[in-house]
Amino acid sequence: MVVTSTKATKCQLLVGGKWVDSDATEFQEVYNPSTGEVIALTPMGGKKDLDLAVQAAHKAFLDWKEVPVVERARVMFKFKALLETHYEEIARCVTREHGKTLPEAKASVQRGIEVVEFACGIPSLMMGDSMANIARNVDCETIRHPLGVCAGISPFNFPAMVPLWMYPVAITCGNSFVLKPSEKVPLSSIMIGKLLAEAGLPDGVFNIVHGGKDCVDAIIEHPLIRAISFVGSTTIAKYIYQNGTAHGKRVQAAGGAKNHIIIMPDADMEQTVQALQASAFGCAGERCMAGSLAIPVGEAGEELLPQLVASSSKMTVGRTDGDQAPDMGPVITREHLEKVKGMIEKGAKEGAELALDGREVEAAKNSKGFFLGPTIIDHARPEMTVVKEEIFGPVLSVVRAKTLEDAINIGKQCPYGNGAVIYTNSGRAAREFKHHFNAGMIGINVGVPAPMAWFPFTGWNNSFFGDLHIQGYEGIQFYTQQKMTMTRWFEPKGDAFQDPIWKAKK
Ligand code: NAD
Numbered sequence: 323m324v325v326t327s328t329k330a331t332k333c334q335l336l337v338g339g340k341w342v343d344s345d346a347t348e349f350q351e352v353y354n355p356s357t358g359e360v361i362a363l364t365p366m367g368g369k370k371d372l373d374l375a376v377q378a379a380h381k382a383f384l385d386w387k388e389v390p391v392v393e394r395a396r397v398m399f400k401f402k403a404l405l406e407t408h409y410e411e412i413a414r415c416v417t418r419e420h421g422k423t424l425p426e427a428k429a430s431v432q433r434g435i436e437v438v439e440f441a442c443g444i445p446s447l448m449m450g451d452s453m454a455n456i457a458r459n460v461d462c463e464t465i466r467h468p469l470g471v472c473a474g475i476s477p478f479n480f481p482a483m484v485p486l487w488m489y490p491v492a493i494t495c496g497n498s499f500v501l502k503p504s505e506k507v508p509l510s511s512i513m514i515g516k517l518l519a520e521a522g523l524p525d526g527v528f529n530i531v532h533g534g535k536d537c538v539d540a541i542i543e544h545p546l547i548r549a550i551s552f553v554g555s556t557t558i559a560k561y562i563y564q565n566g567t568a569h570g571k572r573v574q575a576a577g578g579a580k581n582h583i584i585i586m587p588d589a590d591m592e593q594t595v596q597a598l599q600a601s602a603f604g605c606a607g608e609r610c611m612a613g614s615l616a617i618p619v620g621e622a623g624e625e626l627l628p629q630l631v632a633s634s635s636k637m638t639v640g641r642t643d644g645d646q647a648p649d650m651g652p653v654i655t656r657e658h659l660e661k662v663k664g665m666i667e668k669g670a671k672e673g674a675e676l677a678l679d680g681r682e683v684e685a686a687k688n689s690k691g692f693f694l695g696p697t698i699i700d701h702a703r704p705e706m707t708v709v710k711e712e713i714f715g716p717v718l719s720v721v722r723a724k725t726l727e728d729a730i731n732i733g734k735q736c737p738y739g740n741g742a743v744i745y746t747n748s749g750r751a752a753r754e755f756k757h758h759f760n761a762g763m764i765g766i767n768v769g770v771p772a773p774m775a776w777f778p779f780t781g782w783n784n785s786f787f788g789d790l791h792i793q794g795y796e797g798i799q800f801y802t803q804q805k806m807t808m809t810r811w812f813e814p815k816g817d818a819f820q821d822p823i824w825k826a827k828k
Contacts, residue, residue, distance in 0.1 A: 330351070330352075330360045330361060330362050330363050331362050331363065332344070332349060332362070332363045332365060333352075333362055333363065333364050333365060333508045333509070333512060333532055334512075335365075335367070335371055335374075335375065335529070335530055335531050335532060336375075336512075336515050336528070336529050336530040337371075337374050337375045337378050337526075337529055337531075338374075338375075338378030338381070338382070338525050338526040338529070339378075339519065339524075339525025339526055340525075342374075343365075344365030344367045344371050344531075344532060345365075345367060345368075345370040345371050346365035346366050346367040346368070346371065346532075346533065348365075348366040349363035349364060349365055349366060350363065350364045350366055350505045350506075350534070351363060351364075352364055352419055352505075352506060352507065352508065352509065353419075353506075353654075353655060353692075354418055354419070354421075354643055355420065355421030355651070355652040355653065355654055355655065355691060355692045356418075356421055356640075356641040356642055356643040356651065356652055356691045357641070357643065357689075357690055357691055358656065358689075358690030358691055358692065359690070361418065361419065361509070362419075362508065362509055364505040364506075364508050364532050364533075365532045365533065366505065366532070366533045366534055366536065366537070367531055367532050367533040367536070367537050368533060368536035368537055368539075368540055369536070369540040371531050371532070371533070371537070372500070372531050372533075372537055372540040372541060372544060373540070373544065375500045375529040375530075375531045376471055376500055376529075376544050376546050376547060377546075378525075378526040378529055379471040379498035379499065379500050379526055379527070379529050379546075380470070380471050380498070380546045381526055382498045382524055382525065382526025382527045383468075383470055383471060383497065383498040383527075385524065386493075386496060386497075386498055386524060386527050387467075387468050387496040387497075389496070389524075391444060391445045391448060391494070391496070392445050394444070394493070394494050394496060395441070395442050395443075395444055395445050395494055396522075397493075397494075397518075397521050397522050397523050398438055398441045398442045398444075398490060398493075398494050398521075399442050400520075400521035400522055401438055401490070401517060401518055401521035401523070402435060402438045402439060402442065404517040404520055404521055405431070405434070405435050405438060405514070405517060406435065408513070408517060409428070409431060409432075409435075410428075411513070412431050412482055412510060412513055412514065413427040413428040413430075413431050414427070415481075415482075415509050415510045415513050416430060416431065416480075416481050416482050416507075416510050417642050417643060417651070418509070418643050419481055419506075419507045419508075419509045419510065420478065420479070420480075420481050420507050420654065421606065421642055421651040421652040421653065421654060421691075421692070422605045422606065422608075422642065422651050423642045423647070423648060423649070423650065423651050424642060424647070425647075426604060426605050426651075427482075430480050430482060430483040431482050431483065433483050433486075433772075433774075433775070434482050434483040434485075434486030434487070435486075436774060436775040437486050437487055437490050437491065437775040437793065438486065438490045439775065440490075440491070440775040440776050440793075440794075441490035441491050441493075441494040442494075444491070444494040444495060444798065447795065447798055448466050448495060448798055448802065449466075450463055450464040450465040450466055450804065451463065451464050452464070456808070457810075459810050459811060459812070459813070460808060460809065460810045461808070461809045461810075462806065462807070462808045462809070463806070463807050463809075464804045464805065464806045464807075465804065465805050465807070466495070466798070466802040466803070466804055466805075467496070467802060467803050467804070467805055468495050468496030468497040468801065468802060468803075469497055469548040469549050469572070469801060469802065469803055470497060470498070470546065470547075470548040471497065471498050471499070471500060471546050471547050471548060472488075472492045472497045472498070472499050472500075472547070472548060472549040472550070472551070472801060473499070473500045473501070473502065473541045473547050473549070473550050473551070474488040474489060474492075474499065474500070474501045474502070474550075474551045474552075475502045475538055475541065475550065475551070475552045475553070475554065475562065476488075476501070476502070476503050476504055476511075476553055476554070477504050477553050477554040477555070478504040478506040478507045478608075478654050479605065479608040479609060479610070479654075479714075481503065481504070481507035481509070481510035481511065482510040482511070482514060484553050485501055485503060485511050485514070486514070487551075487553070487779070487792050487793055487797075488501070488551045488792065489501060489528060491793075491797040491798060491801055492549075492551075492801045493523070493527055493528060495798060495801040495802050496802075497548075497549075497801055498526060498527045498528070498529075499527065499528050499529065500529045500530075500531060500541070500547070501515075501528070501529070501530050501531070502530075502531050502532065502533065502537055502538065502541065503530065503532070504554075505532060505533065505534050506654055506655065507654075508530075508532055511530060512530065515528060515530050538558075538562065539565075542562065542565045542566050542569055542571070543569060547571060548571060548572065549571055549572040549573070549574075549800065549801065550562060550566045550571055550572070550573045550574075550575075551574050551575075551792060551800070552566075552573065552574070552575040552576065553575075553576045553610075553792070554576075554577070554578075555577060555578045555712075556577035556578040556712075556737075556738070556784045556785070557577075558577075559575035559576060559577035559578075559784075559786075559787050560575070560577065560784070560787055562575050562787075563575040563787035563788060564787075572788075572790075572800065573787070573788050574786075574788040574789075574790055574791060574792055574800055575786070575787040575788055576610070576779065576781055576785065576786050576791075576792060577738075577781070577784055577785050577786060577787065578610065578712040578714075578738060578740075578784070578785065579610045579611065579612075579614075579712060579738045579739075579740035579741065579781070579785050580614055580615055580709075580710070580711070580712050580736055580738045580740075581601075581611060581612060581613050581614055581615065581738075581740055581741040581742060581743070581761070582613075582615045582616075582617055582729070582732070582733050582736070582742045582743070582759075582761070583598055583601060583602075583613040583615065583616050583617065583742075583743045583744075583745070583769070584617045584618075584619060584723075584726070584729045584730075584742070584743070584744045584745070584746075584755060585598070585616065585617070585618040585619065585622045585623075585626055585744075585745045585746075586619050586620075586622060586726065586744065586745065586746035586747075586748060586751050587619060587620045587621050587622040587625075588746055588747045588748055588751075589622065589745035589746050589747065589767075590745070590747065590767075591622075591625050591626060591629060592629075593745075593767070594626065594745040595626065595629045595630050595633050596633070597745065597767075597768075597769035598613060598616060598626075598630060598718070598745075598769065599630065599633055599634050599637070599696070600769055600770070601613030601743070601769035601770050602614060602616075602696070602716065602717075602718040603634065603637060603649075603650055603696045603716045603718070604650075604770070606650055606651055606652065606653050606694070606715065606716050607653075607713070607714060607715045607716040607717060607718075608653060608654065608714055608715065609770070610740055610781075610785075611740060611741045611763070611770045611771070611772045612714075612770070613718070613741075613743060613769060613770070614712070614713060614717065614718060614719065615709060615718075615719050615720075615721065616630075616718055616719070616720045616721075617720075617721050617722070617723050617729040617732060618720065618722055618723070619723050619724070619725060619726055619728075619729055620723075620724065620725070623720070623722045627677060627698075627700060627720065630698065631677050631678050631698055634678055634696040634698060635678055635696070637649040637650055637695070637696050638650070639651075639680075639683050639684070639685045639693055639694075639695050639696075640685045640693070641685070641689075641691060648685075650695075650696065650716060652685075652691045652692040652693045652694075653692050653693075653694055653715050653716075654692065655692060656692050658692070658714075658715070659692040659693075659694055659715075661715075662694060662713055662714070662715030662716075662717060663681055663694065665707065665708060665711070665713045665715070665717065666679065666680075666681060666697055666699065666708075666717060668707050668708065669699040669702060669706065669707070669708035669717075669719065670699075672702075672706045672707060672708070673703075673706075674699045674700065674701055674702040674703070674706060674708060674719070675699070675700045675701045676697070676698075676699060676700075677698040677699070677700040677720075678695075678696060678697055678698040679695075679697055680694045680695025680696050680697040680716060680717075681694065681695070681697070682695075683695030694715060694716055695716065696716050696718075697715075697716060697717045697718070698717075698718050698720065699717065699718070699719045699720065700720045701720070701722065702719045702720060702721050703721060704721060704732050704735060706719075709721055709732075710736075710737075712738070726751055726754060726755065730754070730755065730758050730759055730760075733759050733760045733761065734760050736760065736761075736783075737783060737784045738761075738781075738783055738784050738785045739760055739761040739762055739781060739782030739783030739784070739785050739786075740761060740762065740763060740781045740782075740785040740786075741761055741762075741763040741764070741765065741770070741771050741772070742755075742759045742760075742761040742763075742764055742765070743764070743765035743766075743768065743769060743771060744756075744759075744764075744765070744766055744767075745767055746766075746767070752766045760782065760783065761781075761782055761783075761785075762780035762781045762782035762785065762786070763779070763780055763781065773793065773794070775793055775794070776793075776794050776795075777793065777794045778790075778791035778792070778793050778794040778795070778796040778797070779791050779792045779793045779794075
């Protein structure tokens with residue numbers, strides 16, 4: 323909801339090392355999803371805020387790019403230590419503004435720290451190539467140079483982790499950075515931005531702006547921004563990729579997902595039930611790698627569904643912002659809650675069976691929090707909305723397939739292509755699935771195959787727009803440009819050359 327005034331604290335921008343007020347006149351409320359309480363206001367800034375940040379970033383870049391890479395990496399070592407010192411505090415901030423449980427928030431911060439650890443290794447990872455004598459007396463080398471000012475635009479679902487996928491790598495490669503966190507969850511990025519300064523990062527190398535579409539459009543259009551990293555929904559990812567590249571920028575844009583989990587009849591059902599439940603309902607289903615579509619093959623459905631429904635119905639749902647330890651927290655906003663409920667209704671109307679309906683969950687009664695219980699929509703069909711579209715809530719759709727080939731064919735109709743998982747004890751089935759399934763990240767008996775920091779996040783189809791993915795070596799390639807130098811030194815003619823070494827050799 324956009325408001326023009328309230329008592330909650332207005333978030334500030336980080337520009338050139340200083341925390342300053344935005345030029346914005348409109349603000350968006352940030353909620354504690356466990357209580358519905360407004361905890362901060364995000365300024366909905368635009369061109370003016372962005373330009374200030376980019377100018378500061380550009381000025382800082384001119385010095386930062388000349389700082390030896392090993393010194394840049396040392397800032398990351400200090401940053402990593404500070405993230406670890408403030409681990410609990412950051413995780414609590416993530417939980418407060420996002421609603422995920424504290425263990426989930428801690429795990430996500432840990433994943434972010436792993437990207438910083440990866441960035442500490444950039445002195446060896448950023449090295450170029452060289453070869454002597456590519457022709458007689460001619461040597462050739464490539465050296466990686468930073469690009470300049472890079473920008474990051476992040477989604478609401480991982481307030482600390484997703485921004486951390488981007489800027490540690492960009493900065494250590496020698497770029498400066500402007501982050502626009504999601505307007506729904508700006509607080510974790512602000513907390514972490516303060517730690518970067520404490521780690522000794524020079525002013526202006528890392529900056530934060532706030533806003534929505536106006537701010538994003540200003541990023542797309544700013545002539546000093548060389549590259550944009552985006553993570554969010556497919557519609558916006560496509561928009562940013564098309565418009566960002568049209569403005570001559572490098573763009574890596576990760577989009578939405580519908581991740582299939584295939585269960586073969588020979589799978590270890592007990593393990594599968596636990597993994598499926600964690601994949602579908604962990605982080606209240608607000609994960610781009612959430613298993614949101616189960617496809618039991620053959621008789622697997624008859625064995626799986628009763629166990630899954632029984633186990634999921636026992637999950638506790640509740641507030642995550644205190645000492646409570648529920649299995650699942652709320653979703654991000656009331657608006658999103660209503661959208662997800664609407665999808666459940668649609669599934670029922672289109673003829674699927676609500677095997678478990680989380681809409682009347684106990685936690686929602688007498689609460690202003692945004693609660694929804696685990697929901698399982700069985701006997702869905704491939705043409706239904708709940709199968710085709712991303713729901714991004716604790717809702718698992720189930721399509722029953724006769725064969726593995728049928729299950730793989732359902733995947734071929736899916737416009738997304740982030741993750742896909744198979745549960746089986748058959749090497750042959752696993753291989754068929756791995757080779758043929760239409761997605762970029764595959765799990766074999768692994769419920770959420772989200773790659774670690776040193777592997778790229780390889781979404782396919784409408785789950786990714788661009789060439790070089792986020793994370794891993796592709797991240798370093800994305801944030802650098804190569805310069806090739808070819809060198810020839812001529813042999814001296816006659817006695818004219820006086821160098822004693824040369825004379826001795828002769
Ligand atoms: P979103 O697309 O609504 O917002 C993402 C960012 O885009 C935000 O910073 C927002 O301010 C900005 N934005 C929103 N509307 C815009 C517009 N009209 N023009 C320009 N910019 C705009 O996504 P979200 O709801 O914050 O996050 C959830 C989505 O992110 C899901 O689809 C999820 O699958 C996806 N996601 C993908 C990955 C991945 O790696 N593929 C990871 C995390 C989340």
